[in-house]
Amino acid sequence: MTNKVQVVVIGGGATGTGILRDLALRGIDSLLVEQNDLATGTSGRFHGLLHSGARYVVKDLHSAEECIQENIILKEIAPDCIEDTGGMFIATKNDDLSYVNQWLEGCEKAGINTGEVSAQELLKEEPALTPDIVKAYYVPDAAVDGFTLAAANVLSANKAGAQVKTYTKVVGFKLEQNKVRGVYLQNKRTGKEELVGCDYVINAGGAWAGQIAALAGQNINISPDKGVLVIFNHRITNRVLNHLRPPGDGDIFVPHGSVTVFGTTSRLTSSPDDNEATRGEVLELLAEGSNLVPDLKEMRLIRAFAGVRPIYQPEGGEVGREATRDFTLIDHSRFTGLQGMVSVVGGKLTTFRLMAKVAVDMVAGRLGIDKPCITHLEKIYAPVPRNGAKPGEYLCQCEMVTKKMLDQAVLEKEQFSLSDVRRLTRLGMGPCQGTFCTFRAAGYYHESRGLKVKAANKLLKDHIEERWKGSKAVLWGQQAQEAQLTRGIYLGLLNLERLDSDRHDV
Amino acid sequence: MMYDVVVIGAGLAGFSAALAASESGKKVIVVAQGMGNLYSASGYIDFLGYYPTTSSKPVLNPGKALEQLIVEKTDHPYARIGKENISRSFAAFIKASREMGLPYTGSLETNLLMPTAVGALVPTTLYPQSAEKDVVFSREIVVVGIKELVDFYPAYAAENLERQLGRKIRSVWVDLGLNVGRELNSYDLALTLEKPDIRNRLILKLKEADVQNKLVLIPAVLGVNRWQEVISEIEEKLQCQVLEIPTLPPSVMGYRLAQSFKLYLKKKGVEFIIGFPVSYVKCTDRRCEEVGIIANERVKKIKGYNYCLATGGILGEGLKVLPDEIKEQVFNLPIKKSKEQLLNDFFNSEGQPLSHAGVMVNDNLQPVNPQTQAVILTNVFVAGATLASYDPFVEKSGNGVALASGYKAGVLAAKGGFSDE
Ligand SMILES: Cc1cc2nc3c(=O)[nH]c(=O)nc-3n(C[C@H](O)[C@H](O)[C@H](O)COP(=O)(O)OP(=O)(O)OC[C@H]3O[C@@H](n4cnc5c(N)ncnc54)[C@H](O)[C@@H]3O)c2cc1C
Numbered sequence: 064m065t066n067k068v069q070v071v072v073i074g075g076g077a078t079g080t081g082i083l084r085d086l087a088l089r090g091i092d093s094l095l096v097e098q099n100d101l102a103t104g105t106s107g108r109f110h111g112l113l114h115s116g117a118r119y120v121v122k123d124l125h126s127a128e129e130c131i132q133e134n135i136i137l138k139e140i141a142p143d144c145i146e147d148t149g150g151m152f153i154a155t156k157n158d159d160l161s162y163v164n165q166w167l168e169g170c171e172k173a174g175i176n177t178g179e180v181s182a183q184e185l186l187k188e189e190p191a192l193t194p195d196i197v198k199a200y201y202v203p204d205a206a207v208d209g210f211t212l213a214a215a216n217v218l219s220a221n222k223a224g225a226q227v228k229t230y231t232k233v234v235g236f237k238l239e240q241n242k243v244r245g246v247y248l249q250n251k252r253t254g255k256e257e258l259v260g261c262d263y264v265i266n267a268g269g270a271w272a273g274q275i276a277a278l279a280g281q282n283i284n285i286s287p288d289k290g291v292l293v294i295f296n297h298r299i300t301n302r303v304l305n306h307l308r309p310p311g312d313g314d315i316f317v318p319h320g321s322v323t324v325f326g327t328t329s330r331l332t333s334s335p336d337d338n339e340a341t342r343g344e345v346l347e348l349l350a351e352g353s354n355l356v357p358d359l360k361e362m363r364l365i366r367a368f369a370g371v372r373p374i375y376q377p378e379g380g381e382v383g384r385e386a387t388r389d390f391t392l393i394d395h396s397r398f399t400g401l402q403g404m405v406s407v408v409g410g411k412l413t414t415f416r417l418m419a420k421v422a423v424d425m426v427a428g429r430l431g432i433d434k435p436c437i438t439h440l441e442k443i444y445a446p447v448p449r450n451g452a453k454p455g456e457y458l459c460q461c462e463m464v465t466k467k468m469l470d471q472a473v474l475e476k477e478q479f480s481l482s483d484v485r486r487l488t489r490l491g492m493g494p495c496q497g498t499f500c501t502f503r504a505a506g507y508y509h510e511s512r513g514l515k516v517k518a519a520n521k522l523l524k525d526h527i528e529e530r531w532k533g534s535k536a537v538l539w540g541q542q543a544q545e546a547q548l549t550r551g552i553y554l555g556l557l558n559l560e561r562l563d564s565d566r567h568d569v
Numbered sequence: 570m571m572y573d574v575v576v577i578g579a580g581l582a583g584f585s586a587a588l589a590a591s592e593s594g595k596k597v598i599v600v601a602q603g604m605g606n607l608y609s610a611s612g613y614i615d616f617l618g619y620y621p622t623t624s625s626k627p628v629l630n631p632g633k634a635l636e637q638l639i640v641e642k643t644d645h646p647y648a649r650i651g652k653e654n655i656s657r658s659f660a661a662f663i664k665a666s667r668e669m670g671l672p673y674t675g676s677l678e679t680n681l682l683m684p685t686a687v688g689a690l691v692p693t694t695l696y697p698q699s700a701e702k703d704v705v706f707s708r709e710i711v712v713v714g715i716k717e718l719v720d721f722y723p724a725y726a727a728e729n730l731e732r733q734l735g736r737k738i739r740s741v742w743v744d745l746g747l748n749v750g751r752e753l754n755s756y757d758l759a760l761t762l763e764k765p766d767i768r769n770r771l772i773l774k775l776k777e778a779d780v781q782n783k784l785v786l787i788p789a790v791l792g793v794n795r796w797q798e799v800i801s802e803i804e805e806k807l808q809c810q811v812l813e814i815p816t817l818p819p820s821v822m823g824y825r826l827a828q829s830f831k832l833y834l835k836k837k838g839v840e841f842i843i844g845f846p847v848s849y850v851k852c853t854d855r856r857c858e859e860v861g862i863i864a865n866e867r868v869k870k871i872k873g874y875n876y877c878l879a880t881g882g883i884l885g886e887g888l889k890v891l892p893d894e895i896k897e898q899v900f901n902l903p904i905k906k907s908k909e910q911l912l913n914d915f916f917n918s919e920g921q922p923l924s925h926a927g928v929m930v931n932d933n934l935q936p937v938n939p940q941t942q943a944v945i946l947t948n949v950f951v952a953g954a955t956l957a958s959y960d961p962f963v964e965k966s967g968n969g970v971a972l973a974s975g976y977k978a979g980v981l982a983a984k985g986g987f988s989d990e
């Protein structure tokens with residue numbers, strides 16, 4: 064492997080992987096580094112809504128316009144990553160109806176198609192909704208899978224020659240005469256450090272972008288803002304459900320595979336790593352959501368988690384801001400004179416491709432490359448396709464994961480965890496949350512990959528622990544029962560805790 | 570109709586209570602919402618596998634460890650039951666199991682180490698006679714997986730066993746060529762293996778795997794009803810020993826016990842109403858007068874002198890966990906629970922506070938107020954997983970507590986005439 068590339072991209076979320084793909088398609092030699100697995104930052108801890116833009120039409124028309132443009136493009140180029148569920152906005156008798164008119168006007172301006180539907184008709188199709196609907200409209204929202212999206216971007220970039228290092232953290236920059244010459248990387252598994260030379264760095268570190276920039280002596284004023292989300296064990300509605308009111312907490316439900324993701328909140332927090340949801344936060348969300356789905360509190364929750372948005376507060380006015388209103392491209396040379404580094408912050412997952420285009424347009428220009436962006440023209444594909452398998456081949460019946468998918472998910476990996484596999488296949492993401500399939504996957508990989516038994520035990524234990532942590536804030540009702548069943552199986556029946564396994568990661 | 574004893578719950582605790590009460594010639598009815606947890610559990614009856622639970626060494630003499638536990642953990646259900654009653658339940662169960670045609674064996678003085686589906690060894694006290702095979706001392710072991718079953722991986726189990734036993738263990742896959750076009754669980758496969766031609770296919774494949782004179786470990790799928798016949802046929806034809814390994818739910822071994830036990834109790838005259846939760850109770854003067862279920866939109870009342878509450882805790886739905894409290898579902902009894910909710914570490918061998926929550930009882934297994942210790946209902950006796958202050962999963966004591974507490978509750982309910990003592 065070469066230790067010099069033209070561009071190093073930092074961050075393996077939607078933005079960073081989108082940037083890598085854009086660079087690669089323009090023939091620019093690039094490397095992406097991600098400290099964990101792909102999409103383990105905010106792009107794996109978000110709502111999964113491919114916005115139509117309708118949520119933003121009143122407050123931020125520009126951002127709504129960007130969303131609908133990207134929504135149309137992504138449905139075209141990334142069908143593997145998107146479930147085109149459609150969406151709906153409903154206002155109930157407790158909502159301010161004057162907002163509805165403002166909203167309709169905004170949708171019209173942004174070019175978002177809305178179709179009104181009567182409460183009666185909608186309730187026939189979506190029986191979980193409150194009967195108190197006064198106004199309801201269909202919009203072109205969809206569900207998007209952030210894990211698959213990041214992996215599909217990388218697959219496309221790899222084909223065009225780009226490289227990726229996961230579980231590799233940027234720990235410093237090599238600076239010479241106020242110019243970035245390279246990045247110092249640390250392999251998180253082995254602890255080994257290396258230097259990779261480069262002409263340019265694009266910092267797509269999301270909520271961590273400030274920490275990364277600080278390694279180069281740059282100051283980006285980012286406040287982390289936490290949003291809590293919960294997962295129900297079934298599809299509550301078939302379409303994405305939005306509350307038709309000024310955007311607030313707990314007003315979106317997104318169906319994904321066999322489950323529903325509901326949220327979210329917005330609270331400033333102290334660290335981008337604060338991704339735990341508390342019981343109190345979950346209860347507040349449920350209280351809000353009950354306005355749209357009356358039986359919500361009776362439904363089974365399987366998990367709660369949080370993601371962190373970077374709230375960017377520019378210092379010194381608008382200097383150096385090449386920005387749309389939604390996201391910001393920071394050219395550090397214009398602040399401090401540091402050459403060879405730009406940072407991209409903010410935005411939405413829905414607009415990642417556009418953000419990538421804006422960033423790469425600038426960097427390509429600096430590198431004297433005048434190839435245009437073509438990321439909207441070529442399709443991207445999931446590395447682990449969900450092709451219809453024959454019955455008898457499924458190891459995870461909740462999310463229909465086959466042995467073949469398990470093989471594909473680890474094809475090029477020397478080392479992996481079942482969480483890495485889960486992100487590519489949805490293994491363990493369904494209603495049983497891995498209670499059955501984790502055991503099967505460990506047994507299967509032990510043999511197919513020739514794992515040492517202590518490594519297989521570790522795969523199994525780590526994944527059960529990971530699933531447990533995610534369910535702790537919602538352990539009541541049927542989920543408390545499920546937790547006892549899982550304990551019954553792994554402790555009572557299997558006595559797994561007494562088996563030796565490789566050491567847990569620190 | 571007035572029953573002597575009304576048992577609420579059809580798990581091992583409820584069955585054990587019904588057994589004890591019917592042994593004293595009482596008129597007994599079992600009312601339950603559903604089938605108990607035996608259908609998920611292994612079918613082994615573990616009394617105490619680790620003590621203290623954080624110890625890495627299994628308990629080899631459960632009787633002795635129980636005596637120590639009874640002295641040291643005065644809130645533990647076993648302390649309320651007492652050693653003598655534990656022994657009585659043990660003996661009564663062995664006798665009943667013989668009569669029901671599913672003979673169990675074991676001794677309170679010894680735990681046997683049984684292989685689990687991951688290849689760990691788990692200490693157990695009471696097990697079907699057909700499972701009385703010693704993995705630790707047997708000469709040569711072959712672990713067999715069946716291709717059609719997604720819930721067992723022979724090489725994985727074998728390698729873990731190898732590490733613990735310190736010797737080479739062979740593993741093989743056999744393919745029954747069933748081509749059924751769907752994943753089979755243990756129960757499906759066990760039904761299939763009752764068919765003579767399929768059974769013969771298995772025997773043929775095992776023969777190819779060269780199992781003569783060896784101990785064959787195979788997932789517990791060797792028949793739902795006629796397993797004894799299946800096992801002895803394999804053992805005779807191939808001159809080997811067969812030990813079934815309990816599988817992930819559904820558990821065929823648990824199913825066998827639940828079915829045989831229920832049939833046996835029916836023959837002894839115990840009545841059953843299964844399928845409806847007890848959703849109505851009438852209590853006066855600290856006595857339960859009657860309970861009721863709603864069947865076909867009508868309330869059906871059931872009256873008894875004494876009641877056994879064996880509703881299976883959180884898993885059995887006798888306890889319902891709400892975001893900020895835990896509720897006992899039948900009598901709304903107060904719950905003893907600790908302040909902390911859950912530990913971070915799933916595999917923590919101290920056990921989870923959630924499991925420790927439950928109904929507190931006195932030495933007569935009557936429910937008491939956790940603060941004042943006052944008896945709440947004098948003619949109700951609580952048994953099984955609804956009891957407070959233990960974690961069956963880290964102790965490996967689930968079925969043991971269910972059997973022993975159920976038996977004592979049944980004996981006391983049959984005797985009746987209690988006040989506060
Ligand atoms: C609760 C919530 C819900 C949301 N819902 C939606 C939605 O429904 N639809 C939508 O379009 N948008 C949504 N968003 C916004 C969207 O999720 C984000 O805008 C998007 O995921 C950001 O992607 P990113 O690649 O910029 O950042 P991230 O995905 O966070 O990627 C940054 C990466 O950088 C890595 N990194 C950090 N430091 C280093 C280092 N030193 N070395 C190497 N790597 C490093 C991190 O590990 C991380 O993976 C939501 C956001 C939140 C918080």
Ligand SMILES: Cc1cc2nc3c(=O)[nH]c(=O)nc-3n(C[C@H](O)[C@H](O)[C@H](O)COP(=O)(O)OP(=O)(O)OC[C@H]3O[C@@H](n4cnc5c(N)ncnc54)[C@H](O)[C@@H]3O)c2cc1C
Pocket residue numbers: 547548550551552555556577578579580581582583600601602603604605606607609610611612613614615616818845846847848879880881882884885886887898899952953954955961965966967968969971
């Ligand atoms: C996967 C698993 C494996 C296990 N393996 C083992 C093992 O190997 N060895 C071991 O010793 N233990 C094991 N256990 C633990 C053991 O199974 C339980 O501790 C034990 O079975 C509990 O018995 P019980 O009779 O108290 O409850 P249950 O068997 O749960 O029975 C409760 C009964 O009460 C009924 N009920 C509940 N509420 C009402 C109501 N309101 N009205 C009427 N009826 C009601 C239920 O329908 C059910 O019939 C395991 C547990 C699990 C989950």
